[in-house]
Amino acid sequence: MEQQKPKMQRFTYKDFEQMFPDDASCLEWLRSFLYPDGIFCKKCDRVTKHHRTLSRPSYSCDYCGHHVHPTAGTIFHKSSTSLRTWFHAIYLMASTRCGISAKQIERETGVTYKTAWRMFKQIRTLLQEERMLDGAVEVDETYFGGERRGHARRLDNKKPILGMVQRNGAVVALVADNVKAETVIPEIHKYVLPSTTIYTDTASWYNTVQGERRYRHKRINHSAGVYVMGDIHTNSVEGFWSLIKRGIGGVYHSVSLKYLQNYLDEYSFRYSHRKDVEPMFLTFLRQIAKPPDVC
Secondary structure, three states, X not given: OOXXXXXOOOOOHHHHHHHOOOHHHHHHHHHHHHOOOOEEEOOOOEEEOEEEEOOOOEEEEOOOOOEEOOOOOOOOXXXXXXHHHHHHHHHHHHOOOOOXXXXXXXXXXXXXXXXXXXXXXXXXXXXXXXXXXXXXEEXXXXXXXXXOOOOOOOOOOOEEEEEEEEOOXXXXXXXXXXXXXXXXXXXXXXXXXXOOEEEEOOOHHHOOOOOOOXXXXXXXXXXXXXXXXXXXXOHHHHHHHHHHHHHHHHHHOOOXXXXXHHHHHHHHHHHHOOOOOOOHHHHHHOOOOOOXXXX
C-alpha cells in the first residue's frame, strides 16, 4: 500500500489565540526565533543571559545592561501598531489560498485602512524567495491589466507575466517587459537548472530555449487543439494562472502594475509551500529576519 504523504497541519484562530494571547508572547516567540542559540551581547562579546525589560519591547543583558530589540530591523521596526496585531494580520494573510484585502485586515484587526495597507505591503516583503527549479518544469506566459478595445484582442496595453512551475513543486512568477526570446530565455536560464525537462507551448520565443543548458524541450501544440499528449502539457502553470486571476479578480479587483510583482511573490510563496507540513502561518512567520548588524 502506498504511504500517504503528511498533510499540512491545521492552525485555527483558536490555536492562534492560545499561542499568541498578547504582545509579550509575540515578542518572546520573536526572541526565540531570531536568537535560537541565545542573545550575543556586543559589550560582553559573548552569549549572555538576558531578561525582559518591562518598560520597552527589549531584552537586557544580566551583566552589562545592554539592550537588544528583537523588532529592530524587521518589518515591525518603529511601528506604533501592537505586535499582536501584526501577528494577527500575518495569520489572516496566511490562512487563505486566494489572498485577503487590506480592507478585510482593517475590519478584522480594528486598525485604520492606511495602517492595514502598510502592514499588507510590509508582510509581502517577507515572501520574496529566490528558487531554482529542476526535474520537470512547465513554462508559460499570461497577461495582466489593460482593457479590451473594439472586437480585436489587443495585448499591447497589457503587462506580460512569465511563469515557471516545477511539477509537484515550486513556482517562479515574474513581471516581464515583453515576451521576446531575448527577454524570456535569460529568465529561464536564471531559474531553471541545466538538464531539466522543460514543457512549453509552440510560441516562437521558446524556439531557442535549449541553448547551452542541455535542457530537454517538449512542446504541446495548443493552436491545434491539443492540450495533453502523454506527459506533455502545461496544465500546472495554467492552474497557477487561474489561481492568480481568481484571487486578483475576486479579492483585490485590480492591482497597479507598480505593485504587481509583490502580489505575484505572495501567490508564488503560498503555492510553493502548499505541501509543507508546517502550518502556513508559521511558514510566513519564519520568513521574518533582521540584518546581522542590528541588535
